[in-house]
Amino acid sequence: MRGTLHGATVHLARPGRPALVIDALDELCGPERGVVELPLRLWWQPERRFNLGQHTMLLWMYENVLREAVSRDELRCFLHAATLVRVWRELNLPRGVRQAWEARHPQLRRVG
Structure with a gap:
């Protein structure tokens, strides 16, 4: 799902809510293993x-x-870069979320 904001394309996580994307995957330093609450x-x-x-x-x-x-801090806290790349194709995501992340991080499109 897409919309525009000041002429820029905005990918939506759901109607009225823009998908949030981190600037660089290496910012994602959440846990790799264990139990997360x-x-x-x-x-x-x-x-x-x-x-x-x-x-x-x-x-x-x-x-x-x-x-x-x-918030980007939520992304940084709970997601781990290498894990995200490894499981990317398996994730069941809204189209807008997937498009937003792949637009910012083209290497995710090539994961396979």
């Missing part, structure tokens, strides 16, 4: 812990953070 703002369920050793939980957490983050 997302704040209630990012995950509204009672159980907010994700075991990154379980592949489906890792994907689920990354999808949520990429969709719901409202």
Whole structure:
């Protein structure tokens, strides 16, 4: 999903909400392993812990953070650059989120 803001293309995470993208992938220094607890703002369920050793939980957490983050600090805190690149093609993301990240980081389009 796309819109425009002052003549620039804006990719939307959902209607009315621009997708947030980090400037450089190497800024993503979140955990690579272990159990991560997302704040209630990012995950509204009672159980907010994700075991990154379980592949489906890792994907689920990354999808949520990429969709719901409202600050670059949230992206930096919860996402890890090499992990994001490794799982990129497996993530179930809104089209606008995927397009925004691939537009800023073309190397993600080439992951495969």
